[in-house]
Amino acid sequence: MxxxxxxxxxxxxxxxxxxxxxxxxxxxxxxxxxxxxxxxxxxxxxxxxxxxxxxYPTVFCPSLVLDRTGAFLTREAAGVPLLAVRGADGRVRAFRNACRHRGMQVAEGCGRAGGFMCPYHGWSYGLDGSLVHVPHEEGFPGLEKAGRGLVPVQTVERGGLVFVTQEPGAFGDDVLDVIPExxxxxxxxxxxxxxxxxxxxxxxxxxxxxxxxxxxxxxxxxxxxxxxxxxxxxxxxxxxxxxxxxxxxxxxxxxxxxxxxxxxxxxxxxxxxxxxxxxxxxxxxxxxxxxxxxxxxxxxxxxxxxxxxxxxxxxxxxxxxxxxxxxxxxxxxxxxxxxxxxxxxxxxxxxxxxxxxxxxxxxxxxxxxxxxxxx
Ligand code: FES
Ligand SMILES: [Fe+2]
Missing domain, CATH: 3.90.380.10 (Naphthalene 1,2-dioxygenase Alpha Subunit; Chain A, domain 1)
Structure with missing residues (x-):
């Protein structure tokens, strides 16, 4: 062999x-x-x-599942809830599916969205994970919205598949170089x-x-x-x-x-x-x-x-x-x-x-x- x-x-x-x-x-x-x-x-x-x-860079889903801007899929990978979504720039990004207020999962299942609003208190995130709106924001004095976006997970598309690496560093994305279309x-x-x-x-x-x-x-x-x-x-x-x-x-x-x-x-x-x-x-x-x-x-x-x-x-x-x-x-x-x-x-x-x-x-x-x- x-x-x-x-x-x-x-x-x-x-x-x-x-x-x-x-x-x-x-x-x-x-x-x-x-x-x-x-x-x-x-x-x-x-x-x-x-x-x-x-x-390790692991398969999250086929790329075509996220076929257009705002198409998203949530699921647990290795016990961690993740959210992957295709942005307006055509890139797929994955995030830890955890609201930066108190951890509620901001999306469920799959579908298409213009952004994600946490169902608990309504913090809202853009397709790029950025925190765009906090209801009654005055209750969080000093909140730096720019630093409170959804936490990204390393994501690459290869061979028609989306791969995520939750904790990068141990294996490079070059392990994917052998993967054909x-x-x-x-x-x-x-x-x-x-x-x-x-x-x-x-x-x-x-x-x-x-x-x-x-x-x-x-x-x-x-x-x-x-x-x-x-x-x-x-x-x-x-x-x-x-x-x-x-x-x-x-x-x-x-x-x-x-x-x-x-x-x-x-x-x-x-x-x-x-x-x-x-x-x-x-x-x-x-x-x-x-x-x-x-x-x-x-x-x-x-x-x-x-x-x-x-x-x-x-x-x-x-x-x-x-x-x-x-x-x-x-x-x-x-x-x-x-x-x-x-x-x-x-x-x-x-x-x-x-x-x-x-x-x-x-x-x-x-x-x-x-x-x-x-x-
Ligand atoms: S936990 Fe998401 S807005 Fe409160
Ligand atoms: Fe079999």
Missing amino acids: PNDAALKTDAEVIQNVLDHIDGWSTDEATETWLEPVENYLSQDRFEAELGLLRR MIPDDEHLHLYDVAEVAANWKVLMEGFLEGYHIKPTHRESFYPHGFDNLNVVERFGRNNRVVFPFRAIEKFRDASRERSADRVLSYNNHLFPNAMVITFPDMRVALVLEPLALDRTRVHSWALNGRALKNEANPAATQAAMAFLDAGVVEDRAMACSIQRSLAGGGNQVFEFGRYEGALTHFHSSLRDALEHLR
Whole structure:
């Protein structure tokens, strides 16, 4: 598995897949990984992971969610309420979602606003976070409004995503240099969903990053359209790209056909530590796994479509893609929740990730190294 090499082209991946089909093979890591189960059970480890999420540039949302001036999204990231909004100058800024009077969250949910008025006593903030109005201001003698704007959080847009770093300094934004374009400009937001799952965020993440489970777990959902244990696995920086091929790829046995990923490859881009952008036919999904507790994760999903909306001849394509995806997601969550319930039972001291699960090895080794970097 190459490390930090340029990602393969679609044509190269397709050739790799066809070779794997012929050889009954899949990409294999050179090493396996033993992950102590204690790392899923330890409150200290969990707190350290939250600390990493606050200090690493992490995905807040797709850029297109904040598609115009005043478009905003609030959510908690690593346990901290944040507000991101696109300003009149076109820039996305994120702030700690805490009024500078007494801490009330100044915005809720998502939408579009000309500014933010705290619902408690009415202090008002501009899209750039500045404090613009304090009712009955004479009650705060000496208040320096210029110094009481919302507290900013370092924010950059890269590859079609908004990244925030709550506590900068430990990792530079250069960790994002390896991230290619993930979400093209012509995509649209189809659906934003937030769900809570009774499983550790890493257990949930693991379910996305290997194809070794496709036949047993997804026997009637994904498997009839895909392959069991057949992936092309690449690394870029601390991130992974895991390719899940569809059976329709066989059409490229015909060498005269121009090779394209459309409808034959699903790319799962794991953006370290806790986000993914996954391509499906007629659908792209951005996911953030937000740890709430050792055994609880909030999953933010943005279903994006560009192609389907433009494809007037097939308006049901997006719905079909969602249904296809939902069936598999239910199966994966059932596995994760079952694992979660067994974790503390002492059945395992370590989990062994095999050579087919190389993206998990890269995830856990990157996580260990990043945590050590913070010590
Ligand atoms: S807490 Fe926001 S105005 Fe008082
Ligand atoms: Fe799965």
